[in-house]
Amino acid sequence: MTAAPDPTTNVAVELAQLRGEINTGLENIKGTLGILVERTSRTDADVRQLRSDMDDELKKIREDELKPLRAEIEALKQSRWPLAQIGALTAVAGVVAAVIAIFVS
Template identity: 50%
Template sequence: MTVPEASVAVELERLRGTVATGIAEIKGSLSVLVERSARHEQDLIQLREETQKDIDALRVDVEALKRNRWPLAAIGALTGVAGAATGLVSLLSR
């Protein structure tokens, strides 16, 4: 082996080491990203469950409010009839 071939071999070995190091760094970065993605997915699932529980609780509250509300239409009709009756009584009593 001559000197130029030796230097080429050394440079190729150095390049191989650099590529191997780069690939190892990429694998490490990908592992971190996969772990973060899995953690975010778990957080999202938990958030969805909590949100659904809150929505269900609000639905129960709304249904309770609907059941306990005053029948405003009936009260308005009764008030109108009472007013008309009062007016009629005062008109006839003159």
């Protein structure tokens, strides 16, 4: 007759297999997390580089496009009509014309 298997031996074998599966699963999770951390680090570095490149491009655009516009604005300021002085002269001319009209009539 064969002896019946010992239940404690079966439990010990099953526990050992379960430990092995858990360890394997945990190692898989650790590996996946390591990959995700590396990807996140790369993504952060890429975002910082893109932000730096974008700032440089914006500076170039501002310098290249705003300088001519500022020069054009300055040229317009210099060639504008002195409206305040023209208004004052027109008012004085109107007063003079009114005084002359009063004395002539």
